[in-house]
Amino acid sequence: MSARFAGTGALVRLALRRDRVRLTVWVVVLVAIIAVNAQSVLSIYTEPELAAYARTADANATLVALSGPARGLETFGGRVAFEIWQLAMAMGLLGLLTVVRHTRHEEEAGRSELVRATVVGRHAHSLAALIVASGASLAVGLASAVLLAVQDLPVTGSLVLGLGLASVGLSFAAIGLVAAQVTEHGRAASGLAVGVMGATYVARAVGDIGSGALSWASPFGWAQAADPYTGDRWWPLVVPVVVGGLLIGAGFAIESRRDVGAGLVPPRPGPPRAGAGLGTPLGLAWRLQRATLLAWTVGAALLALAMGSVAESADDLVGDNQQIRDYLASVEGATLADVFLATVLLYLALVAAGYAVQAGLRARAEETSGRGETVLATATSRVAWAGGQLLVAAGGAVVVLGVSGAALGLAYGLAVGDLGEVPRLMVAAAALLPPVAVALAVATAVFGVRPGATAAAWSVIAVSAVVGVLGDGLDLPGWLRDASPFTPVPAVPAAPVAAVPLVVLSALAAVLATTGLAALRRRDIG
Amino acid sequence: MSDLAIAVDGLRKRFGSTVALDGLDLAVRPGEVHGFLGPNGSGKSTTIRVLLGLLRSDAGVVRLLDGDPWRDAVALHRRLAYVPGDVDLWPTLTGGEAIDVISRLRGGLDRARRDAMVERFGLDPTKRGRTYSKGNRQKVALVAALAADVELLVLDEPTSGLDPLMEAAFQDCIREARAEGRTVLLSSHILAEVEALCDRVSIIRQGRTVESGTLDELRHLTRTSIDAEVEQEPTGLDRLVGVHGLRIDGDRVRFDVDTHELGAAVAQLSRLGIRQLASHPPTLEELFLRHYGDDVGAAGEEDEGIDG
Numbered sequence: 007m008s009a010r011f012a013g014t015g016a017l018v019r020l021a022l023r024r025d026r027v028r029l030t031v032w033v034v035v036l037v038a039i040i041a042v043n044a045q046s047v048l049s050i051y052t053e054p055e056l057a058a059y060a061r062t063a064d065a066n067a068t069l070v071a072l073s074g075p076a077r078g079l080e081t082f083g084g085r086v087a088f089e090i091w092q093l094a095m096a097m098g099l100l101g102l103l104t105v106v107r108h109t110r111h112e113e114e115a116g117r118s119e120l121v122r123a124t125v126v127g128r129h130a131h132s133l134a135a136l137i138v139a140s141g142a143s144l145a146v147g148l149a150s151a152v153l154l155a156v157q158d159l160p161v162t163g164s165l166v167l168g169l170g171l172a173s174v175g176l177s178f179a180a181i182g183l184v185a186a187q188v189t190e191h192g193r194a195a196s197g198l199a200v201g202v203m204g205a206t207y208v209a210r211a212v213g214d215i216g217s218g219a220l221s222w223a224s225p226f227g228w229a230q231a232a233d234p235y236t237g238d239r240w241w242p243l244v245v246p247v248v249v250g251g252l253l254i255g256a257g258f259a260i261e262s263r264r265d266v267g268a269g270l271v272p273p274r275p276g277p278p279r280a281g282a283g284l285g286t287p288l289g290l291a292w293r294l295q296r297a298t299l300l301a302w303t304v305g306a307a308l309l310a311l312a313m314g315s316v317a318e319s320a321d322d323l324v325g326d327n328q329q330i331r332d333y334l335a336s337v338e339g340a341t342l343a344d345v346f347l348a349t350v351l352l353y354l355a356l357v358a359a360g361y362a363v364q365a366g367l368r369a370r371a372e373e374t375s376g377r378g379e380t381v382l383a384t385a386t387s388r389v390a391w392a393g394g395q396l397l398v399a400a401g402g403a404v405v406v407l408g409v410s411g412a413a414l415g416l417a418y419g420l421a422v423g424d425l426g427e428v429p430r431l432m433v434a435a436a437a438l439l440p441p442v443a444v445a446l447a448v449a450t451a452v453f454g455v456r457p458g459a460t461a462a463a464w465s466v467i468a469v470s471a472v473v474g475v476l477g478d479g480l481d482l483p484g485w486l487r488d489a490s491p492f493t494p495v496p497a498v499p500a501a502p503v504a505a506v507p508l509v510v511l512s513a514l515a516a517v518l519a520t521t522g523l524a525a526l527r528r529r530d531i532g
Numbered sequence: 533m534s535d536l537a538i539a540v541d542g543l544r545k546r547f548g549s550t551v552a553l554d555g556l557d558l559a560v561r562p563g564e565v566h567g568f569l570g571p572n573g574s575g576k577s578t579t580i581r582v583l584l585g586l587l588r589s590d591a592g593v594v595r596l597l598d599g600d601p602w603r604d605a606v607a608l609h610r611r612l613a614y615v616p617g618d619v620d621l622w623p624t625l626t627g628g629e630a631i632d633v634i635s636r637l638r639g640g641l642d643r644a645r646r647d648a649m650v651e652r653f654g655l656d657p658t659k660r661g662r663t664y665s666k667g668n669r670q671k672v673a674l675v676a677a678l679a680a681d682v683e684l685l686v687l688d689e690p691t692s693g694l695d696p697l698m699e700a701a702f703q704d705c706i707r708e709a710r711a712e713g714r715t716v717l718l719s720s721h722i723l724a725e726v727e728a729l730c731d732r733v734s735i736i737r738q739g740r741t742v743e744s745g746t747l748d749e750l751r752h753l754t755r756t757s758i759d760a761e762v763e764q765e766p767t768g769l770d771r772l773v774g775v776h777g778l779r780i781d782g783d784r785v786r787f788d789v790d791t792h793e794l795g796a797a798v799a800q801l802s803r804l805g806i807r808q809l810a811s812h813p814p815t816l817e818e819l820f821l822r823h824y825g826d827d828v829g830a831a832g833e834e835d836e837g838i839d840g
Binding site: 114190191273277279280281284285290375376379380381382384385387528530531 | 620
């Protein structure tokens, strides 16, 4: 029994050594955002204001979809928790990315073969990855609990909230482990686990807006059922432990039966010759990226369909809530559904930007693997090579945003009986393309100018997400808001499209992309 | 300069504080197979990357097929094919697809030649890149390069990971390439391969060329091993210039002698009365070890080599 786990301790130390910077950044950044978040809520609101907020939020489907059930919002604790749940997805990412990184990625690279030939058990990699991921999740949860408690929030509630967050990390670490057993590729495993996470997030959102039953199909729902500060229930936190344990057991069971390096789906022979389209840098880039694009498009479209189908209840929820009626009166022509749709569109645009950045950075992966060298040793110029990848990334982002905008319009249009929503929301989605282009152009510029620092390109997405998701609840500094390319774009379709910011953003994207390609022509490859 | 396929003079390249190339020279004549030898980390792959325009030289003159490899990279690459030392294939593309992509990106695909090469190297072109072994990945890159109708083949340790049968197929292909008038730059650690194929070789160490010439010239520049039995007591050999590692065991003497002092040594032996004499020229391996093995970091650092 224990032989199957031999060497786990050494692998945990190895993982911590390899990830000492990565994990530290994750934990510190998450804890800092949570603490600052709470601090700003506590400093902005007075008790009467909280009561007023509670009355509007309760009826605001956007907020409920983003955060979770609106419970105890008239208390400081409930209000802080409502804000912090928006970060739960980052906990899920921490858990699943860490596990896949130390399991399937290692296996794919062949390093685990080297390690497994020593006195290391079959499940040692998996167990070590789970320990590291759970440890990191617990570190975030407990440190957050401490920093919330010292801000005079109730200790028990802070602990429930912290452990709730940690339970999300644990759940998705287990899901990441199963995903890592299913596919042969690290990236595909991460993609699969992220897809599951997206689905469970949507399930929770739809559940919370509706009857609540669907929320119980989601790790996010389990954590929120613990109801920190207002209910302080412990038993829902048992669910992620039990389900996580079952998933881990399933992962181990698959791992005992499969070959090292293999997934559940055996590889099939492919075409002995290349098709006609596979002879240009663009054709090659398309071939390498099309599967990823399909996955992102389907994921974004499903999110859009789910959100579009509940957008109508945004209006119903308001009822005779005077606060919101007053708010709507202040924004000319906007319905509450439009405000909700605008938030969903911003999310879809963030998804498209995330796709664009990872697709744009594929050129760097090609370069470091040496495959870029193979291509550049043929009669292919650097600009043509990187340009092909860039074009696929840009076109792909248009597809992700366009298709999901159409899906949003379709679901909402069917609900309200007006398919004119499809073109209307596609036009609104188009207005969000320039900031997406800026994110891609930043990735291209970093790739050209500082190829060793391509991870920094993700900071655009991180800043945009923090500003876009938390922006309204937080008292963020002006420079941080300005650093997000989404800030200058009006909240379409709730607000009218403005041409000037879009032109400026497009020009900025063109300049950044050109800079990157020009720098690529002058630097060393490899 | 224009009569050379590759002309490198005083090439320097540093990465941060590491000096990778420190005044390297390389001259490859059209139509020859040129061996490019050196220990790990001596700068062979860096030189090749400069020749391909992937790295920019810090100093020195580099000419490739009468062009500037940095400025004219795309035009020059139509006329050459490259096999990297460590082949990484696209995981989702089959080997056949990878060969076709590389060929088309170079400017053309000769279907018949490509199929013949696939056949010759016994490659299964339907497998995905990620499922190939190291040797098979190498074969994919070799097929893509050898199927090309180009003037110059740049091969960076192309046979690492190939079995002896494939090694033989590779050597046949290189001989055919030379017969067709192609130029080959062959970086290799397999000395038998270099000895079998190369017209001329360049040996580099620590980013500098330490020897260059035909194998005969190189042999001439170094030592011949002598093993003899003589009738009289073997004296006087230790006073000769150019004799190294003298061992006397009764009437049997063994020593190495600088090849240009061979005459004097044989004359002395014959004065002693030769009963039996065996001499053999240095193998490439001995040449190699002499430049690699000794004095890495030993006193002086500088190799007062025989750099022509």
